[in-house]
Ligand code: SF4
């Protein structure tokens with residue numbers, strides 16, 4: 001849709017809206033942009049086209065069932081949701097996870113980070129127009145997917161985490177295969193670095209494109225690699241203690257480790273993610289070396305665990321670092337089979353706000369790569385939908401009016 | 416780009432990385448090919464083998480089942496339905512998410528994983 005406008009000086013600007021469903025978009029989102037010539041002068045977006053009611057379904061299921069539902073919030077970074085949910089329930093119920101289980105959770109989460117970042121690198125190459133690079137990077141990704149299948153039984157949804165621990169152990173005979181995988185990625189890191197960072201075309205397309213300054217990153221509450229590429233030292237794996245991360249020697253990956261400076265552009269975001277692939281491989285190696293023996297789950301008998309969880313009253317939160325940034329789950333239990341409330345916040349929710357400063361004053365042709373540079377995931381982000389109203393914009397007054405109306409309706413019903 | 420060109424050139428001489436298509440060339444008639452396979456006259460390329468402990472289609476041993484309904488209670492997708500008259504369950508492959516919670520919880524181990532994963536079909540059961 002194209003709309004023409006003339007401002008006071010007689011300059012013509014156009015407003016373009018793309019989406020919600022558009023061949024160039026992989027997931028539904030509506031982007032509204034004002035364009036002057038080739039330059040983007042205004043950015044706005046509308047979400048909520050893929051609301052699936054996951055949380056609503058959750059409040060009608062028991063915690064064991066919710067785990068697998070949570071895992072299906074995102075197809076790419078699924079373990080972070082099942083882990084954050086389990087962590088929230090463990091937090092509410094005061095359950096302690098055995099040490100060995102923490103290590104196995106860490107290994108599974110890092111395998112996922114490798115696969116997610118390598119997948120993203122392929123998407124970025126595709127957005128730049130390098131399709132053979134995309135297929136090549138996705139070929140590199142196959143190795144980690146096969147290893148995940150070998151460890152957990154399926155390539156994508158791992159179903160390895162459970163409340164109070166993990167469901168499958170890593171046996172002695174599985175270790176060599178894991179080591180092979182980490183070696184493979186430590187080796188491919190150099191290749192990926194050469195293809196993405198040394199290439200003059202990639203460099204000129206990505207350097208100083210889609211800049212997000214440190215201040216803007218802080219103001220828009222960006223998380224994960226997007227924030228780190230802008231110089232914000234924020235990594236939940238380091239900032240908070242969960243899984244086996246406190247026992248590992250690690251620090252947030254920042255782009256200035258390679259180039260000596262932080263510009264907060266698309267190039268820096270590529271550097272951060274590639275560095276994290278290497279870091280994940282090293283973390284897995286460390287975990288395999290340090291992993292203690294022992295129990296892998298707090299309570300093996302699921303009916304017993306469910307009975308125990310039924311008695312829990314209280315709130316719990318789970319926060320952790322997914323490949324795209326911080327994931328947050330909140331659970332409230334009131335001594336019933338299903339939780340009273342379950343709330344999820346996925347990282348793209350924060351990172352999308354960063355689109356506005358990033359896209360401002362950029363060229364139209366750079367929109368795809370800038371939009372892709374935060375690694376957006378719409379379906380995970382959509383947590384609410386407005387239905388049954390002609391206007392879908394809820395301002396504060398509108399919300400207030402809705403609330404007053406509801407109170408009145410309830411009052412009338414109670415009369 | 417030179418790195419990438421080298422990689423691509425090398426790739427030309429390697430075995431295809433992806434899963435093989437079941438037949439080498441598109442057959443004139445799929446039904447005729449399937450018939451020939453059924454009679455043992457033609458062969459299809461098999462899918463990639465799955466690793467040990469793969470989470471595939473669930474097999475149900477009806478005779479062993481004691482009707483305790485634990486699997487019904489834990490199934491996230493409501494893929495297991497209890498039949499009160501027979502005191503047995505029925506399992507819907509098309510709803511199953513292959514999480515394996517029912518396999519873990521079953522006290523008599525009458526639910527097990529199989530290696531089957533090509534489950535597309537016209538019929539529902
Ligand atoms: S594997 Fe999971 S989804 Fe499938 S029947 Fe068992 S519990 Fe249900």
Ligand code: SF4
Nearest residue numbers: 480481483484486521
């Ligand atoms: S858990 Fe096992 S024994 Fe119990 S109803 Fe299900 S299949 Fe039957």
